[in-house]
Amino acid sequence: MTKRKQGPEETAATEPSESEQLLFGGPLRYDLGWNKHEDAFLQLNLRSIFTRLPHLIATTGHLAWEADKNALRLVAFAEIGRGISQAVGLIAVNRALAHILGEGTTTDRLAQAGPALLVAGGTAFLGAVLRALSTAGTGQLEPKVERVATERYLAHTAKVELEAVEDDEFHKLLDSASYGAGSARRLVKYCQNVINALMSLFAAAGVLAILDPLLLPMLVAMTLPSAWAALSVARRRYMSFHVWVQHSRAGQLISRLLISTDAAPEIRVHNVGPFLLHHFRAMSQSQEGEQERLARLAARTGLIAAGWSGIAAAAAYATLGGLLWTGAMALSVGGTAILAIRTGSSSLNNVVLQINWMYEESMFVGDLHRLCEEAAKRTIPVGGLSLPKEPTQITFEDVVFTYQGKGNKKRALNGASLTIPTGKIVALVGANGSGKSTLIKLLCGLYQPDSGRILWDDTDAAAADRSELVSRIAVVGQDFYRWPFTADVNIGIGRPEVPLDQKRLEAAAQYAGAESFIEELPRGWKTLLARGYKGGHNLSGGQWQLLGLGRAHYRKGQVLIVDEPTSALDAKAEQQLFDQIRTLADAGQTVILITHRLGSVRAADLIHVLDQGEVVETGTFEDLLSDDGQGRKLFRELYRIQAAQYGLDGATLPCQNGQAPSANSGKR
Numbered sequence: 001m002t003k004r005k006q007g008p009e010e011t012a013a014t015e016p017s018e019s020e021q022l023l024f025g026g027p028l029r030y031d032l033g034w035n036k037h038e039d040a041f042l043q044l045n046l047r048s049i050f051t052r053l054p055h056l057i058a059t060t061g062h063l064a065w066e067a068d069k070n071a072l073r074l075v076a077f078a079e080i081g082r083g084i085s086q087a088v089g090l091i092a093v094n095r096a097l098a099h100i101l102g103e104g105t106t107t108d109r110l111a112q113a114g115p116a117l118l119v120a121g122g123t124a125f126l127g128a129v130l131r132a133l134s135t136a137g138t139g140q141l142e143p144k145v146e147r148v149a150t151e152r153y154l155a156h157t158a159k160v161e162l163e164a165v166e167d168d169e170f171h172k173l174l175d176s177a178s179y180g181a182g183s184a185r186r187l188v189k190y191c192q193n194v195i196n197a198l199m200s201l202f203a204a205a206g207v208l209a210i211l212d213p214l215l216l217p218m219l220v221a222m223t224l225p226s227a228w229a230a231l232s233v234a235r236r237r238y239m240s241f242h243v244w245v246q247h248s249r250a251g252q253l254i255s256r257l258l259i260s261t262d263a264a265p266e267i268r269v270h271n272v273g274p275f276l277l278h279h280f281r282a283m284s285q286s287q288e289g290e291q292e293r294l295a296r297l298a299a300r301t302g303l304i305a306a307g308w309s310g311i312a313a314a315a316a317y318a319t320l321g322g323l324l325w326t327g328a329m330a331l332s333v334g335g336t337a338i339l340a341i342r343t344g345s346s347s348l349n350n351v352v353l354q355i356n357w358m359y360e361e362s363m364f365v366g367d368l369h370r371l372c373e374e375a376a377k378r379t380i381p382v383g384g385l386s387l388p389k390e391p392t393q394i395t396f397e398d399v400v401f402t403y404q405g406k407g408n409k410k411r412a413l414n415g416a417s418l419t420i421p422t423g424k425i426v427a428l429v430g431a432n433g434s435g436k437s438t439l440i441k442l443l444c445g446l447y448q449p450d451s452g453r454i455l456w457d458d459t460d461a462a463a464a465d466r467s468e469l470v471s472r473i474a475v476v477g478q479d480f481y482r483w484p485f486t487a488d489v490n491i492g493i494g495r496p497e498v499p500l501d502q503k504r505l506e507a508a509a510q511y512a513g514a515e516s517f518i519e520e521l522p523r524g525w526k527t528l529l530a531r532g533y534k535g536g537h538n539l540s541g542g543q544w545q546l547l548g549l550g551r552a553h554y555r556k557g558q559v560l561i562v563d564e565p566t567s568a569l570d571a572k573a574e575q576q577l578f579d580q581i582r583t584l585a586d587a588g589q590t591v592i593l594i595t596h597r598l599g600s601v602r603a604a605d606l607i608h609v610l611d612q613g614e615v616v617e618t619g620t621f622e623d624l625l626s627d628d629g630q631g632r633k634l635f636r637e638l639y640r641i642q643a644a645q646y647g648l649d650g651a652t653l654p655c656q657n658g659q660a661p662s663a664n665s666g667k668r
């Protein structure tokens with residue numbers, strides 16, 4: 001396919017605004033080029049939109065059929081009926097005109113025109129009834145079609161790998177696809193209008209063809225300029241949308257921050273409001289500039305089209321005048337022809353306009369389909385090997401992993417090898433950024449190793465059934481989610497596939513030490529934990545953490561992963577938690593504990609120390625603290641730094657209550 005050149009008026013200004021530069025580190029506008037969306041753009045010409053029309057109608061019909069078959073039947077019946085009644089009405093008016101302009105007395109001519117006038121009146125009435133039916137049917141269909149389309153892309157998106165969700169290109173597709181769901185809804189309306197306008201066009205064109213076939217090309221010539229104008233405007237709008245889609249999301253992000261309950265305290269204390277408002281205005285003004293540019297171009301295109309349409313209309317009426325002047329056409333036929341030309345050209349204009357809108361919307365629905373295709377390619381694979389029922393160990397063999405991202409070359413895991421014996425407490429420690437959380441994400445199957453293997457006994461997790469793998473694991477991550485739902489759902493969502501079980505909820509809350517504060521909430525278990533909603537309530541950071549723990553317990557995975565479980569807990573809650581973890585491990589549960597509080601890993605059966613994505617030390621608490629004089633002792637170094645902050649001799653004095661200050665302070 002040949003590449004089309006972009007005219008200067010086709011592209012937006014690409015200089016990033018000061019706000020884009022400052023807040024987002026560079027331009028948020030996409031340089032589309034012509035390669036990526038070339039097909040969609042190049043097809044935006046008259047011939048292609050007419051040739052693709054049946055396909056468009058079929059696609060819309062398919063969506064509508066899926067959404068509500070009966071409503072679709074009603075709309076189709078009403079629209080086809082309306083078209084037929086319009087055609088019959090136009091023919092009846094023509095008949096009546098022919099009688100009225102014909103020979104004989106006025107009374108005779110009126111009497112002869114009477115039946116035709118009655119038919120015209122009847123069809124007008126029928127048309128009104130059918131229009132009402134069609135409006136009712138479309139009203140039912142539109143929201144359902146939007147729901148079906150939205151569900152389709154949401155369902156696809158929910159199943160993709162985490163890596164896809166973090167990819168900005170995929171996100172851009174998501175943005176336009178979410179617009180596509182609204183487009184699908186509008187498509188129903190335009191499709192209905194197109195069918196209707198086509199019906200009246202055929203009626204008018206039929207009458208003109210009977211009167212004089214010469215009149216048909218004139219009709220087309222009068223309409224072509226406005227068709228061209230509508231298409232040009234639509235193409236620019238579509239391109240502009242794609243260039244600016246991330247920019248508008250960023251603008252919305254700033255406006256949402258201004259009203260967000262999470263950001264509200266800092267906005268007030270640090271007086272961030274005017275700063276955000278300034279950048280919101282600057283971002284909006286950049287977009288207003290784009291809208292002005294589009295409006296200017298649309299006005300210019302409209303003016304040129306109106307000029308050509310005027311010339312074509314003058315030529316058509318001059319030809320008609322010539323035919324009447326030379327007597328080649330009777331006066332009554334001329335009157336009917338003028339009526340039919342007016343009806344026909346307005347129908348044709350309408351058809352072109354509606355098809356154009358329909359086509360424009362269909363490009364966004366196309367984006368929705370593209371998203372579904374892309375999501376299908378990036379879906380979490382289904383099926384695979386079964387994991388051993390009671391594995392004895394999980395082994396990382398020389399695992400290398402680098403996060404995807406432009407220019408990111410740093411390995412988060414750089415040949416990590418370690419063993420996690422099941423039924424034990426295994427601790428992962430190391431400085432910030434040493435790779436602990438990444439290792440856990442790979443264990444959960446959220447990412448796949450670039451090289452190396454993760455084995456459950458002898459089964460490679462990469463080939464295992466992913467749904468089985470995640471069913472074995474329960475996680476309280478550092479960034480566990482605070483679901484904006486009720487307290488019981490916040491725990492029960494650990495097992496979303498089964499209905500809430502109050503007994504089990506209470507056991508999970510008791511395990512996490514959360515039962516007392518849940519019972520004290522204004523509506524107990526049914527308290528909504530979302531500020532800014534009616535009856536919404538908020539929890540402290542530590543209480544949220546306990547809920548997160550309860551959720552992981554409710555899930556009852558074979559492997560329980562707790563990443564920084566005590567960061568927001570007071571000393572008593574922390575001690576309780578470690579007692580609980582010990583009890584679980586004694587009952588055969590595997591616990592993987594990530595913490596910076598080195599004193600609290602005393603209870604672990606095995607400790608792995610990570611540094612720069614590698615496991616550099618492994619052993620028990622005592623092993624790692626002992627000084628056998630061999631090599632560097634990272635754990636011992638970190639522990640001494642923490643203990644020194646307490647004024648203790650770290651190597652000899654054990655930490656009371658398993659509590660020691662955070663290793664963050666001892667970051668190397």
Ligand SMILES: Nc1ncnc2c1ncn2[C@@H]1O[C@H](COP(=O)(O)OP(=O)(O)OP(=O)(O)O)[C@@H](O)[C@H]1O
Nearest residue numbers: 403405410412430431432433434435436437438439
């Ligand atoms: N989503 C991500 N995209 C790109 N890089 C990431 C991402 N998450 C982590 N990293 C990088 O990977 C490396 C390891 O990070 P990781 O979160 O695993 O460390 P950690 O040991 O858990 O740190 P902390 O103790 O601070 O939680 C770091 O260099 C970090 O910047």
